[in-house]
Amino acid sequence: MSEVVLSTGGTGGHIYPAVATARELLKLGHRVTLLGQLGGMEERIAAEQQLPFFGVQAGKLARSGQGRADPRELLRAGRGLIEARRFLGRLRPAVVVGFGGFASLPGVLSAQSLNIPTVLHEQNARLGLTQRLAARRAKAVGTAYPTIAGLPAGKGVLVGMPVREERLERAEALARLGLDPQRLTLLIMGGSQGSLALNNVLPEVLRAALPNGESPHGPVQVLHACGQRWLSNVAPRVADLPWYTAEGYVDAVAAWSAADLAITRAGTGALAEAAFHGVPTLMVPLPESAENHQLFNARAVEASGAGQVIEQQHVSAQMGAAVLECVAPQRRRTMHSAALARTPAGATRRLTELVLAHARQEAP
Numbered sequence: 001m002s003e004v005v006l007s008t009g010g011t012g013g014h015i016y017p018a019v020a021t022a023r024e025l026l027k028l029g030h031r032v033t034l035l036g037q038l039g040g041m042e043e044r045i046a047a048e049q050q051l052p053f054f055g056v057q058a059g060k061l062a063r064s065g066q067g068r069a070d071p072r073e074l075l076r077a078g079r080g081l082i083e084a085r086r087f088l089g090r091l092r093p094a095v096v097v098g099f100g101g102f103a104s105l106p107g108v109l110s111a112q113s114l115n116i117p118t119v120l121h122e123q124n125a126r127l128g129l130t131q132r133l134a135a136r137r138a139k140a141v142g143t144a145y146p147t148i149a150g151l152p153a154g155k156g157v158l159v160g161m162p163v164r165e166e167r168l169e170r171a172e173a174l175a176r177l178g179l180d181p182q183r184l185t186l187l188i189m190g191g192s193q194g195s196l197a198l199n200n201v202l203p204e205v206l207r208a209a210l211p212n213g214e215s216p217h218g219p220v221q222v223l224h225a226c227g228q229r230w231l232s233n234v235a236p237r238v239a240d241l242p243w244y245t246a247e248g249y250v251d252a253v254a255a256w257s258a259a260d261l262a263i264t265r266a267g268t269g270a271l272a273e274a275a276f277h278g279v280p281t282l283m284v285p286l287p288e289s290a291e292n293h294q295l296f297n298a299r300a301v302e303a304s305g306a307g308q309v310i311e312q313q314h315v316s317a318q319m320g321a322a323v324l325e326c327v328a329p330q331r332r333r334t335m336h337s338a339a340l341a342r343t344p345a346g347a348t349r350r351l352t353e354l355v356l357a358h359a360r361q362e363a364p
C-alpha cells in the first residue's frame, strides 16, 4: 500500500482527473490526499467527494499565460511552496501526481525538491506552464493526446483523459431529455459555464440552416446547453422552435448518449466525452484559453478525422454549412468511427498504473 498525494486545482478540467485517479487508488487499497489551494474549487470538490484534502497558498506565475505575474501572486506561490514542502516532508508520500494549473505547482515543485518521485498528467495538447516547470524532473508525463507541444523527449506516456465511463441506450437518453427519437440530435455544449460566443450566434445560424428543423438528410433537433446564467437570454430566442431546446445545464452522460453530432469548445473534458460516445464534433476553440491550448486540442481531434475546427470569427459564416455536411450519413459514419477510435476508455486505470510504477517502494 502506498501513500499518494494528488496535486491539483483551479478548474474542473484539472480537478476531475485527479478525483478519478484518487478513487481508483483507494479502490486498490492505497492512501490518498488531494493537495490544492486553500479555499479553491478543489477544496469544495474534495469535501463533496469525501476525499482527504490539504490546502496551501497558491499564486499565478503569469497572467493568462502571458505577461508578468502580479508580485502578490508570486508571494503567494512562494508561501505555498514552503507550506507544501513542510506537509510533504512530514507525510513522505511514495509519489506526488501533478495535474497542472497554478494550484498544483507548490505540491509538485516541493516534492521534487525533497526527491519524492513525481508523475504529471497533462490534459491538453500543449504542455501548460506549471507542467513545463516540472516536466524535466518528473518521472513521466501521462498525456491525453498522442503529441504534446512543448513536452521534453522521452517523458510522455499516452494514457488518455479520465472521463465518466457510462453510456445510456440512445432511446433511453432521448426519453430522459424529452427529445424526439425520429430526429437527429445536435448537442451544443460550450463548457461547464456555457459559452457566450456560441450562445450569441448559434440560435440564429441554426434557424437559418435548418428551416423547420429540416435538413436534406432528415429532421434535426438541437439540445443547447447554454449555461445557467445565459438561459434567460437564449430560451426566448428559440421559444417558437419546437425542435430547439435550450437548457442551462444538462446531464452530460444522457446528452452525449443522445447526440449524433455536437458543437463544442475544445476543452479536453468535453472532447474526451465526445470520443467515448463516438460523437463527431464541430469545435470552436476558446481564443482566450491559456496560450491558446484549445486550438492545439481541436487541431489534434481534427487530424484524427473525428471533428472539424471552426474558428470563432467564422462561426456565423461557416457553421450552418458545416452542420449540413456533417449530418450526411456517410460523413457522420466516418467521423463517428474516428471519434470511437480516440476513446479515452481505461484512461484512469492507465494513469493509476503509471503513477504506481513510479512510486517509491516502502522500506520493508
Ligand SMILES: CC(=O)N[C@H]1[C@@H](OP(=O)(O)OP(=O)(O)OC[C@H]2O[C@@H](n3ccc(=O)[nH]c3=O)[C@H](O)[C@@H]2O)O[C@H](CO)[C@@H](O)[C@@H]1O
Pocket (backbone or CB within 6 Å): 011, 012, 013, 014, 123, 124, 189, 190, 191, 192, 193, 194, 225, 226, 227, 248, 249, 250, 251, 252, 265, 266, 267, 268, 269, 270, 271, 273, 286, 289, 290, 293, 294, 297
Ligand atoms: C476555459 C478553459 O481553459 N477550459 C479548460 C478546462 O476545461 P473545463 O473544465 O472548463 O471544460 P471541459 O470542456 O474540459 O469540460 C466541461 C465539462 O462540463 C460538463 N458539462 C458541461 C455543460 C453541461 O451542461 N453539462 C456538463 O456536464 C461536460 O460534460 C464536461 O465534463 O480544463 C480542460 C482540461 O485541462 C482544458 O482542456 C480546457 O481548455
